[in-house]
Amino acid sequence: MKIKKVSLYRKEMPMICGKFTCSLEPGVDNAEVIITRIATDCGLVGYGESGAVGSYPMYAPGILASSAELIERHLMDKDPCQLGVIQQTMNMIPGQGAIKTGFDMACWDILGKSLGQPLHALLGGKLQEKAPLYRSITHAPPADMVQTLNDWRLEGYRQFQFRVGHGDMQLDLARIQSLLAEKRDNEMFTVDVAGNWRVDHALHILNRVRDLDFTIEQPCWTVDDCRSVRERVNLPIKLDNSLNSVNDVLRAYATNACDSIVLHINKFGGISPARVVRDIVGATTLGITYSTQWGTEITTAALTHLALTTSPNNLITTIDAHNYSPATVATNNPIVVDNGEMWMANDDPGLGVAVDDEALGELVKVIQ
Numbered sequence: 001m002k003i004k005k006v007s008l009y010r011k012e013m014p015m016i017c018g019k020f021t022c023s024l025e026p027g028v029d030n031a032e033v034i035i036t037r038i039a040t041d042c043g044l045v046g047y048g049e050s051g052a053v054g055s056y057p058m059y060a061p062g063i064l065a066s067s068a069e070l071i072e073r074h075l076m077d078k079d080p081c082q083l084g085v086i087q088q089t090m091n092m093i094p095g096q097g098a099i100k101t102g103f104d105m106a107c108w109d110i111l112g113k114s115l116g117q118p119l120h121a122l123l124g125g126k127l128q129e130k131a132p133l134y135r136s137i138t139h140a141p142p143a144d145m146v147q148t149l150n151d152w153r154l155e156g157y158r159q160f161q162f163r164v165g166h167g168d169m170q171l172d173l174a175r176i177q178s179l180l181a182e183k184r185d186n187e188m189f190t191v192d193v194a195g196n197w198r199v200d201h202a203l204h205i206l207n208r209v210r211d212l213d214f215t216i217e218q219p220c221w222t223v224d225d226c227r228s229v230r231e232r233v234n235l236p237i238k239l240d241n242s243l244n245s246v247n248d249v250l251r252a253y254a255t256n257a258c259d260s261i262v263l264h265i266n267k268f269g270g271i272s273p274a275r276v277v278r279d280i281v282g283a284t285t286l287g288i289t290y291s292t293q294w295g296t297e298i299t300t301a302a303l304t305h306l307a308l309t310t311s312p313n314n315l316i317t318t319i320d321a322h323n324y325s326p327a328t329v330a331t332n333n334p335i336v337v338d339n340g341e342m343w344m345a346n347d348d349p350g351l352g353v354a355v356d357d358e359a360l361g362e363l364v365k366v367i368q
């Protein structure tokens with residue numbers, strides 16, 4: 001089998017949460033996905049995508065332009081089912097997972113379709129039938145965040161990620177205290193700082209709330225600073241922003257820098273490196289959260305398959321990313337979200353997403 005034609009689309013993803021705060025841009029109200037459609041000489045078609053919000057993990061036009069260069073120069077002559085060969089080529093470019101994610105995902109979709117197997121079977125089989133979900137709640141005054149928490153509880157969610165940072169330390173402390181006062185025993189709370197505190201800020205705040213039951217996510221920007229905080233507070237620490245590759249995960253584990261990790265599939269480079277991280281985590285007692293900076297049903301399906309094939313001992317949670325925007329690409333309602341859990345609605349081959357080609361957004365580049 002050979003790749004015959006690759007089409008790259010840019011699709012806007014309006015946010016249901018209003019504005020979102022990311023590293024460089026504190027008030028983004030629109031995310032984007034770059035969708036990769038691979039057509040083969042035998043007629044099989046696969047889909048993948050890579051999300052971006054503001055500048056994170058990079059601007060969408062950069063993902064699209066660099067993906068196109070990579071595909072045009074090095075990947076057009078490949079068999080999409082030979083994922084090891086494709087990874088070997090991609091690995092010659094260090095990092096830059098965002099430009100590799102869509103292509104890798106689309107190749108897995110084609111491999112599954114060629115074998116008549118769903119992705120979870122290719123990944124080793126399901127270790128659980130449903131994946132627990134978290135809901136991300138963006139920065140707002142403390143009372144508003146509590147209200148949002150209560151709204152999502154009604155939908156069945158029991159894991160919540162609250163975003164803080166970007167400003168007033170006292171406000172962050174008030175947010176944590178207000179939200180934790182509401183916590184129920186069957187819920188898991190994570191406070192995500194996205195690296196925005198200094199070490200001394202983190203110590204001031206976390207020592208005030210050290211007896212409360214929550215995980216602190218990426219309190220400071222670097223791994224070394226997060227480890228410094230971890231050594232001096234009594235809370236589980238999750239790393240996110242400073243993990244961008246398989247090697248970053250290995251180093252974080254080897255240096256005892258965290259208790260759990262977030263794997264953003266859109267910056268790690270797709271399903272192939274995510275599978276490696278899943279298996280590394282499986283050899284340890286680290287917890288793992290699968291996430292993405294936005295995505296349609298294509299990315300959410302990939303996250304679901306990964307989560308379902310992760311040991312329940314390691315899996316903390318994943319995200320129903322497609323529900324953070326009204327934009328959609330699927331025609332078959334491929335993903336079930338119910339009572340704070342998620343699973344695939346079908347065992348169709350590949351990702352299990354029937355894609356409407358008319359819903360892919362602006363066709364920016366065709367390579368053939």
Ligand SMILES: [Mg+2]
Binds near residue numbers: 192194217218240262
């Ligand atoms: Mg985070």
